[in-house]
Amino acid sequence: MTAHHADPATTDSTASPGAAFRHVLSTALEFAAAKVSQKIDALGGKLTGVAESTVEAASSGLADVAEGVTGGGAKQQAAVSGVQAGLQGKNPVWAAVKGAWSGGGSKVKAAIVAAVVALVLLAVLSPVLLLVLLLGLLIAVAVAKVRSAKR
Structure with missing residues (x-):
């Protein structure tokens, strides 16, 4: 039902x-x-x-x-x-x-221009700095392996 x-x-x-x-x-x-x-x-x-x-x-x-x-x-x-x-x-x-x-004034305007230039340089150079850091680490690891193999 x-x-x-x-x-x-x-x-x-x-x-x-x-x-x-x-x-x-x-x-x-x-x-x-x-x-x-x-x-x-x-x-x-x-x-x-x-x-x-x-x-x-x-x-x-x-x-x-x-x-x-x-x-x-x-x-x-x-x-x-x-x-x-x-x-x-x-x-x-x-x-x-x-x-x-x-x-x-002129000092403030110079500081603003310097900050903009610094930011642009940082953006351009940061990949290069990263490559230098990685190459430095690679060389340090290679030197450490060579020294440990001589012992």
Whole structure:
């Protein structure tokens, strides 16, 4: 004997009290779910607006700070530019370098150029240095084997 479960939407709701209750409960749950979904969507829109206005206010405040720091040193310019770029979703490291360049004197600019040149040389020479290290280890192992064979 198998139990036959009828869909409340396809049966007459007056056929049994249980079917009528299921139909009313299902309709009420669908209505409540729709209302909750609407409230969540509205709240999400409000939170997005608050976040956007907060980022705009912080960015404009930092712009004011940047204008006040224009006479400041490279550190201040780098910090303000980096934070401002981070709030705008841009690369803060590159913005900090550009801020340090614009706020720094000739010594700061020379240090930035020297750091870039050093990084390029390191990238070019690191494979050569690795080969020299490996050849040195190979020679050391060969010398050690020859010395141990003589004993």
